[in-house]
Amino acid sequence: MKESVEDVTFNEKTLRYISLFEEITDTDVVDCVDIPEKVIFLVENGSIEKAIGKGGKNVTKVSDSIDRNVHIIEYSDEPKELLENIFYSYDVKDVEIEEKDGVIHGTVEVAPENKARAIGKKGRNLSIARKIMMRHSEISSVSVA
Secondary structure, eight states, X not given: OOOOGGGOOOOHHHHHHHHHHHHHHOOOEEEEEEETTEEEEEEOTTOHHHXXXXXXXXXXXXXXXXXSOEEEEEOOSSHHHHHHHHTGGGXXXXXXXXXXXXEEEEEEEEOXXXXXXXXXXXXXXXXXXXXXXXXXXXXXXXXXX
């Protein structure tokens, strides 16, 4: 069953991150995922450039303020587009969504030279993508081709 955005709860630290991010970037956060190596902010569709800031100044300012690495992803209601946005920096070639044995699966094809980085060490990036997709869509399985 899909975990809807309404079911997502934030702890005090995550709420502080969101508040600070919105104050610095003047953009609305749709979701925030706090993992050991970074904090990921999903921002409203169409506001990624504003969130990043000229020359990445907002990312740097937020990162310095919370003393954590920061990653920004543009949100989309369309699962295919959201998957593409999650893997944007790996040169996405195609995104395919299909149902296999009752599970909705998303396959992201990236440039061959970026495949290992897109998957991440021990599948870390796939795990993050799966978590985000399960929070915002019916997709519960993600792979990189």
